[in-house]
Amino acid sequence: RLKFLMADWGPERFRTEVEKYLGFALPDGPSPPPSAAAHRDHVGVFEQRDGCMYVGFAPRAGRIAGRQLRKVADLADEFGAGRIRTTTQQKMVVLDVPPRRVDGLVAGLADEDLQVRPSPFRAGLMACTGIEFCKLAITETKGRAIWLARELEERLPAFDEQIRIHVNGCPNSCARFQVADIGLMGAVLPRPDGTRSEAFLVHLGGGLGRNGGFARKAKGIRIFADEAADYVETLLKRYRSRRNGASSFQEFIHSLSDEELADFARWEPR
Structure with a gap:
């Protein structure tokens, strides 16, 4: 794992070795500003730039059954454009949902115990x-x-x-x-x-x-x-x-x- 190599070498040596492989020195730059939304889980209903909505839901502890996945695919086709994403927080998102169709999608997901408005836990x-x-x-x-x-x-x-x-x-x-x-x-x-x-x-x-x-x-x-x-x-x-x-x-x-x-x-x- 990379984390063990980094712990063994430290960032300075790691950078030196990467630069050897690249054949040039990496430029220094300003540190990026801290993210105000670093923990976005995308759970809920949110507007896309094109006016459609994306709908994120929370499986239980990231576990989802095959039958549920098939249902999610069907719902994405029915209420959106068939596009689905997974997130780094073990959640899933259905994209491209017209605003008038959001409630139907939310209800369909709830029928499979895939909650768009889950408890904080x-x-x-x-x-x-x-x-x-x-x-x-x-x-x-x-x-x-x-x-x-x-x-x-x-x-x-x-x-x-x-x-x-x-x-x-x-x-x-x-x-x-x-x-x-x-x-x-x-x-x-x-x-x-x-x-x-x-x-x-x-x-x-x-x-x-x-x-x-x-x-x-x-x-x-x-x-x-x-x-x-x-x-x-x-x-x-x-x-x-x-x-x-x-x-x-x-x-x-x-x-x-x-x-x-x-x-x-x-x-x-x-």
Whole structure:
């Protein structure tokens, strides 16, 4: 993976080696301005430049069945021009929809449980392939993430802020847990009886764009996978009660000292 090479060489040597292959020096330029919309998930209904609309929807944790894909293709033909896109946030978009036909498309997608206006938990959810299909993973992810979102929807129905929860089955970051509000990295931990169970390490407050940065590791916090819903619910309730004017979960986490973060992230199993 390129990330390991970059970690080994560093950016200066990497650039030098690239310039050797290119045969010329790369020019320096100003840093690009931070994106104000770095986390666009394209979920919802938006206007295109040509006056048509594009309609983005959220499968559950990025998982979509073959029958659903066939239905999406049919709906794209019926309500648009047959063009579909996938996004970097595990979402899908139907393009070129006339405004008068949007409602019909939204209803057709909803019939397949493909939500155009999902809960914040479903909209911000990502999960890697996990142990079901990946030889590197050490935890199950897709089913766990779907369960987690459903639990949070039931337990926190009034939560209406954007919140990105990424579930990763190993340290390799295919689901980018370091840039999530709440990143769960797969692990295996021993239980008191000596058996070993799937678990997660916790990273908080990551993001891209204007106030971006890697998530802060909640040091010493390890939760068993079956405790994930209880733990995330506890974090979000603490956030809502302690936010002290912070405009987002990420901003709140950035405002905490190391000691305050440790207190915020502490876990006492029920």
